Amino acid sequence: MKKIGFIVIAFLLFTVGSSSAQGFDLSILDNAIGMVNQGNNKQASNLLTDAISGISKEVKGSNTAFAPKIASQLGNLSGMIPGLSSGKTNVGGLQKVINTIKTLVAANRLKKMLGGGSLLGKGKLVGDNTNLLSQGLSLIGGDKPEVSRIGKLLGAVSKRSSKLDSSGLTAKIAKKVIGKKLGSSLNMLEGIL
Known part of the structure; x- marks a missing residue:
């Protein structure tokens, strides 16, 4: 043993x-x-x-x-x-x-991905870190009202993240939608920390 x-x-x-x-x-x-x-x-x-x-x-x-x-x-x-x-x-x-x-590490990774250029081809990384952040959201946000809104935004990101690994117009649309929702959720989270 x-x-x-x-x-x-x-x-x-x-x-x-x-x-x-x-x-x-x-x-x-x-x-x-x-x-x-x-x-x-x-x-x-x-x-x-x-x-x-x-x-x-x-x-x-x-x-x-x-x-x-x-x-x-x-x-x-x-x-x-x-x-x-x-x-x-x-x-x-x-x-x-x-x-x-x-x-917190998942949130940090996502924030760095957003600031580091294109999300295209990073669907798995975005999805994995979004799911990890969603699971622990209440630990860092408590019961603040923004936590529910952040959770909904992260849910939408998680559902669409695999499209970042596509090609063409699908991936470009996903990048724009995911970038906006992810940016909003992370900015709100930074505001309540």
Whole structure:
């Protein structure tokens, strides 16, 4: 059993070092929670430490309103790691911080995509990050009235995001509609943070 656990840890640590088209693999955070739930707090602590480093590198140099919020949440997560190693961290609180980080990173990625040129050919990235943001929207927006409106806009983006990978007029129309809805939702979200 220990050998299998070691292989899983080695694979996950290898994955932490690799980068995808959108940056750090946020599923590592979910894997760390899975380890905590299995009682592997030491391995989870190591993964979370690596995750903090990977996310910090991804966000470094971002001048969105989300970057300072991510840094703050990474600080919270970092402060929980010593308690996790000793078994004294509230797992529910840890899960909330991790979900907040994932949500903020998704928002930051989307904001950078909007500011970085064309969304064409980025349907999967837009869709994945929009879904991640939608799932955690209440964590960062609370019960403010704008959250419902943002959620509706993100839902529309999510439904159309695959069209960004099309060609021709379909993709161009999708880019315009998605860019406008995504921009509006992210601007509203920045306003309530």
